[in-house]
Amino acid sequence: MRLIFASLLLGGLLLPGAQADGDPDAGKYKAQTCMGCHGTPGYSNVYPTYHVPKLGGQHAEYIVAALKAYAAKQRAHKTMHANAESLSEQDMADIAAYFAGFE
Template sequence: MRRRLIALMLLLGLPLTALADGDAARGEQLSYTCTGCHGIPFYKNVYPTYTVPRLGGQNQEYIVAALKAYRSGERQHATMQAQANTLSDQDIEDIAAYFASLATLEGDAS
């Protein structure tokens, strides 16, 4: 049923965020470990060296997909896989809802 609803929404051009089930308040509580890296402005990962992406204001569906891909092993990053492996589907939805709710400001690295 959900797949049919998504297909209908896509055909009608409606945003998928209308299906979002995440609880942003709970996501804020769950995301305390995320901010250890993603909450530091211009933070660089040690190896391989790259700037850790900002999550504040990021697309909710993207965050959900990324965390599920880390959890399944489809995306490779040992720290992210370890974090994602501790999360339920609802945890992921809540964390994504929280970060998507944050406004991105110039220089914001949340």
């Protein structure tokens, strides 16, 4: 019985993108504004038309690192500055956990 529990726990930890501090359910709600750009078919903005990186299936750690870099203006992109600035660390973790969880 203890062995089963241990392997379940281990399996959970080994899931790609699983992060202890990110809650994908909260992230789904918080990511709604992001989906207008990052969730479109073909991953391009409708108007003006430009390419947007695909976030689904991306590693949670990568997404958090990118958001922090935009918020700190280490990455240059006006749109993403505006989006990242308003997020708390918890928001970033939740959103990252959500995007990491789907294709």
